[in-house]
Amino acid sequence: MTEIDGSLIFEVLKSIQLRVDRMDLTLGEAKSELGSIRCHLIATEGDVKNIYGVVVRQDDRLEHIGRRLELRELAEAQRPYEPK
Numbered sequence: 001m002t003e004i005d006g007s008l009i010f011e012v013l014k015s016i017q018l019r020v021d022r023m024d025l026t027l028g029e030a031k032s033e034l035g036s037i038r039c040h041l042i043a044t045e046g047d048v049k050n051i052y053g054v055v056v057r058q059d060d061r062l063e064h065i066g067r068r069l070e071l072r073e074l075a076e077a078q079r080p081y082e083p084k
Helices: 006-078
Strands: none
Touching: none
């Protein structure tokens, strides 16, 4: 069996260290991208909430208009007929 030289082990450990460093950089980039995605998601959530608020206000206005129209129709129905 051949003996393993210390310099050979050192070279293997150096290559492993380089790979770990590259993985660390890649992991940092992935974390940064996830942070960006999180920010976009929060902004999108805010936009959806704003749109929902606008829709709710429009719905309330339509209900108000509908009630006024119903009241007007009731008032016209209760008026005596006046020929012109």
